[in-house]
Amino acid sequence: MKNKINLKFLMVIFITVSFITNLQAGGKKNDKHLVGTWWGSEKDEQIKGVLVKWIQQRFSDGKLITTFTYVFEDGSEDISIEKGKWWVKDGKFFEKSDDSKKPDIYYYEVIDQDHILFKAYKLSNIFENKDYNFIDTRVEND
Numbered sequence: 001m002k003n004k005i006n007l008k009f010l011m012v013i014f015i016t017v018s019f020i021t022n023l024q025a026g027g028k029k030n031d032k033h034l035v036g037t038w039w040g041s042e043k044d045e046q047i048k049g050v051l052v053k054w055i056q057q058r059f060s061d062g063k064l065i066t067t068f069t070y071v072f073e074d075g076s077e078d079i080s081i082e083k084g085k086w087w088v089k090d091g092k093f094f095e096k097s098d099d100s101k102k103p104d105i106y107y108y109e110v111i112d113q114d115h116i117l118f119k120a121y122k123l124s125n126i127f128e129n130k131d132y133n134f135i136d137t138r139v140e141n142d
Contacts, residue, residue, distance in 0.1 A: 031088045033110045035060045038136035045129045049073045055139065058086050064095060092121055100124050114138040 041053040051071040058064045064086045070078045084097040088108075096103035104125075106118040120132040 029088055030060060030062055030086070031093075031110075032060070033113070034058050034086070034088070034093070034108075034116065037139040038116070039139050040134050040136045042134050045132050045134070046125075046127045056136065062087055093118060111135070 035058050038056045038058065039054065040056075041051065043051040046052050047070075049072070053069045053071070054066055056064060056066040062085050064084050066082045066084075068080045068082070070080075072078075082097045082099065084095060084100075086093070086095045088094065091107070093106045093108040094103040095106075102124045104120075105122040107121055108119075109117045111117055114137060116136045118134055118136065120127070120130070123132065
């Protein structure tokens with residue numbers, strides 16, 4: 001009888017701690033399928049006439065680093081690096097640059113272990129294509 005009480009007590013503690021931990025994280029979680037180094041590119045989707053290429057490192061602790069290369073029609077290039085955070089919640093992918101107030105939100109679908117499809121849900125900037133979507137391809141696991 002005493003073992004049953006102890007087991008129930010431990011279950012209540014476990015469930016309570018799990019609930020509180022989830023509340024403190026605001027429901028934010030990280031999908032292990034998204035961790036690693038990824039690359040992608042698109043043209044005319046964000047900015048008309050501009051090819052945008054990126055390498056994004058998503059770490060298991062929710063940090064991210066993205067290196068963007070912008071290739072303009074005249075062949076000139078510009079490179080920028082963004083640092084920020086990422087998480088998933090309610091089946092959506094969130095990424096927030098340290099320089100922005102609001103995150104970009106995407107639906108995402110893990111196609112296979114090396115490809116993820118992202119479809120814009122709510123973006124912090126106005127893009128050329130309102131139905132913006134892209135595929136990230138894994139470079140390596142981190």
